[in-house]
Amino acid sequence: MPAAVVTGTQWGDEGKGKIVDLLAADADVVVRFHGGNNAGHTLVVDGQKTVLNLVPAGVLHPGRICVMGPGMVIDPEVLVGEIDALRRRGYLGDDRWLRISEQAHLIMPYHRAIDRARERLRGPGNIGTTGRGIGPAYEDKMARTGIRVGDLFDEGGFRDALERNLREKNAYLQALLGEPALSFDDIHERYRGYRERLRPFAADTTAELRAAFAAGRRVLFEGAQGALLDVDHGTYPFVTSSSTLAGAASAGAGVPPRAIGRVVGIAKAYTTRVGSGPFPSELADALGDRLRADGDEYGATTGRPRRCGWFDAVVVRHAIALSGVDGLALTKLDVLTGIDPLRVCVAYELDGKRREFPPGTQGAWERVRPVYEELPGWRENLGAARALTDLPPDARRYVDRLSALVGAPVMLLSIGPQREQTIRLVDIF
Numbered sequence: 542m543p544a545a546v547v548t549g550t551q552w553g554d555e556g557k558g559k560i561v562d563l564l565a566a567d568a569d570v571v572v573r574f575h576g577g578n579n580a581g582h583t584l585v586v587d588g589q590k591t592v593l594n595l596v597p598a599g600v601l602h603p604g605r606i607c608v609m610g611p612g613m614v615i616d617p618e619v620l621v622g623e624i625d626a627l628r629r630r631g632y633l634g635d636d637r638w639l640r641i642s643e644q645a646h647l648i649m650p651y652h653r654a655i656d657r658a659r660e661r662l663r664g665p666g667n668i669g670t671t672g673r674g675i676g677p678a679y680e681d682k683m684a685r686t687g688i689r690v691g692d693l694f695d696e697g698g699f700r701d702a703l704e705r706n707l708r709e710k711n712a713y714l715q716a717l718l719g720e721p722a723l724s725f726d727d728i729h730e731r732y733r734g735y736r737e738r739l740r741p742f743a744a745d746t747t748a749e750l751r752a753a754f755a756a757g758r759r760v761l762f763e764g765a766q767g768a769l770l771d772v773d774h775g776t777y778p779f780v781t782s783s784s785t786l787a788g789a790a791s792a793g794a795g796v797p798p799r800a801i802g803r804v805v806g807i808a809k810a811y812t813t814r815v816g817s818g819p820f821p822s823e824l825a826d827a828l829g830d831r832l833r834a835d836g837d838e839y840g841a842t843t844g845r846p847r848r849c850g851w852f853d854a855v856v857v858r859h860a861i862a863l864s865g866v867d868g869l870a871l872t873k874l875d876v877l878t879g880i881d882p883l884r885v886c887v888a889y890e891l892d893g894k895r896r897e898f899p900p901g902t903q904g905a906w907e908r909v910r911p912v913y914e915e916l917p918g919w920r921e922n923l924g925a926a927r928a929l930t931d932l933p934p935d936a937r938r939y940v941d942r943l944s945a946l947v948g949a950p951v952m953l954l955s956i957g958p959q960r961e962q963t964i965r966l967v968d969i970f
């Protein structure tokens with residue numbers, strides 16, 4: 542299989558960073574194809590924690606080509622900071638290991654200002670955006686007023702586009718959002734600096750990927766967020782502003798759907814979500830607090846506490862169907878140690894009817910009730926397990942039951958943050 546996609550099957554934060562880092566060892570190229578620095582991966586290698594927001598998680602394997610594809614929105618300030626931090630730790634030893642699409646859109650300071658001001662004005666009913674300007678940058682992309690990475694290298698064109706956009710954004714910021722105007726000179730000067738910093742990496746990544754496929758390179762597509770945050774298929778409007786499904790890898794990176802051989806869905810052994818929106822299996826009690834503490838469920842990007850709850854098979858089943866998931870990487874099984882009994886949401890009840898898949902409208906999402914099944918828990922620490930047979934029988938039963946409920950085999954099982962705390966059942970490539 543020359544290419545695989547890794548995609549989140551819940552509301553994001555499934556532990557994709559660790560899984561991509563692991564699989565990247567067998568890949569030649571690792572590609573991000575959507576989103577921006579609203580995604581935050583936490584990786585632990587040799588006991589050292591690295592948080593990546595933009596650069597693909599393959600970067601911790603020297604020599605891998607990391608591609609930031611056309612479907613992304615990139616905040617150059619954050620990217621430059623991330624490149625510097627990686628360099629300080631000895632990564633990214635060669636400029637050719639990072640390729641940034643000239644077609645990816647730039648997040649501008651006015652995007653961040655608009656994002657934050659809107660979220661503040663919405664008050665308690667907010668969407669829970671990360672305030673990083675991702676949504677407003679995608680709005681401009683779709684309105685065809687966005688500024689792209691390649692535009693940085695056209696001095697006159699960049700100046701004109703910035704002038705035009707800033708006139709409009711400043712009027713909006715001042716008149717409607719009650720914010721101060723932003724300075725053209727300040728932004729212009731800063732982005733000139735980013736132009737020089739990003740010049741070595743900017744590339745026609747679509748052509749480079751085509752060449753990589755032609756040469757038989759193994760390509761790993763790294764999804765961000767999760768299926769239920771997909772702008773079309775998630776819990777709209779409490780979603781992200783891009784498509785998060787496996788299919789988006791094709792459009793966002795510029796490769797044909799047929800080029801992608803395998804789809805790996807990442808699912809956490811329980812459920813979390815950050816920010817507002819429906820969450821039928823939420824535990825708003827001491828058990829939820831325990832999951833948050835034991836699973837360290839705080840946003841990698843924002844530090845926000847995550848809402849925690851039981852594994853929701855309806856959600857993961859939906860994600861598997863949407864993305865054509867071939868198998869699951871199940872993470873954080875170790876966090877459930879000591880909780881007995883365990884519950885799993887196997888279906889929803891909506892207006893007196895049982896359903897195996899979620900509804901499509903916000904109103905219906907608010908009315909669904911979880912249908913639970915109980916399973917025995919286990920007390921043993923799982924962190925040292927290296928094979929399925931090392932797991933206590935009740936932990937194996939739990940994994941098998943989840944797999945049966947969602948209709949996909951488990952390819953990989955993660956029982957701790959370290960690379961070696963992983964049980965691999967199937968080779969991905």
Ligand code: GDP
Pocket residue numbers: 553554555556557558559580581582583584585836837841872873874875876955956957958959
């Ligand atoms: P991502 O954005 O999908 O990568 O998710 P997060 O940023 O929430 O990363 C998951 C967090 O859990 C990171 O701190 C990982 O080091 C950690 N982690 C990943 N897999 C496991 C696991 O199997 N067990 C435990 N205890 N922690 C894990």
